[in-house]
Amino acid sequence: MGDVPLFSRLPRSPARYRVRMTATCVFCAVAAGEAARSLVYEDDLVVGFMDIYPVNPGHLLVAPKRHATSLGDLPLPTGCRMMEVALRVADAIQAGPLRAEGINLFLADGEAAGQEIFHIHLHVIPRFRGDGFTLRIDYDRAPSRTRLDEHAGIISASLRGAEA
Numbered sequence: 001m002g003d004v005p006l007f008s009r010l011p012r013s014p015a016r017y018r019v020r021m022t023a024t025c026v027f028c029a030v031a032a033g034e035a036a037r038s039l040v041y042e043d044d045l046v047v048g049f050m051d052i053y054p055v056n057p058g059h060l061l062v063a064p065k066r067h068a069t070s071l072g073d074l075p076l077p078t079g080c081r082m083m084e085v086a087l088r089v090a091d092a093i094q095a096g097p098l099r100a101e102g103i104n105l106f107l108a109d110g111e112a113a114g115q116e117i118f119h120i121h122l123h124v125i126p127r128f129r130g131d132g133f134t135l136r137i138d139y140d141r142a143p144s145r146t147r148l149d150e151h152a153g154i155i156s157a158s159l160r161g162a163e164a
């Protein structure tokens with residue numbers, strides 16, 4: 001599924017978009033039970049299924065049943081349900097025999113963030129010491145408090161604008 005956004009060449013017409021979407025989106029097919037899947041959980045809004053390229057055994061994905069390309073497309077109740085289910089399966093993983101000294105929840109929204117399947121999904125990843133999975137953080141590039149306050153102001157102003 002690689003580097004090219006799957007839906008970049010789709011027509012703009014919403015009706016045709018929906019039709020093409022179910023025909024081309026692998027996670028829509030998984031959600032509908034039309035593609036091979038190892039199902040963990042299903043309800044009216046979301047499905048949970050095993051990642052076919054797991055970071056560690058037990059790595060699964062929680063995704064909306066109804067197609068949403070990005071976080072911006074995701075209805076709030078569906079996003080809340082995704083998190084609720086992720087929390088429950090994280091508990092279930094840690095209560096079971098699969099190795100999990102910790103859990104990462106990870107979501108990539110957009111190609112620049114590492115999204116490869118353009119049907120939004122939340123990773124639940126069992127973790128243990130020495131498993132080799134890393135997110136790199138450069139601690140030498142910590143910004144000043146002034147800069148942090150500036151960024152906080154920008155975001156909170158935008159948040160207030162969105163609520164108005």
Ligand SMILES: [Zn+2]
Pocket residue numbers: 021025026027028029066067068118119
């Ligand atoms: Zn989809």
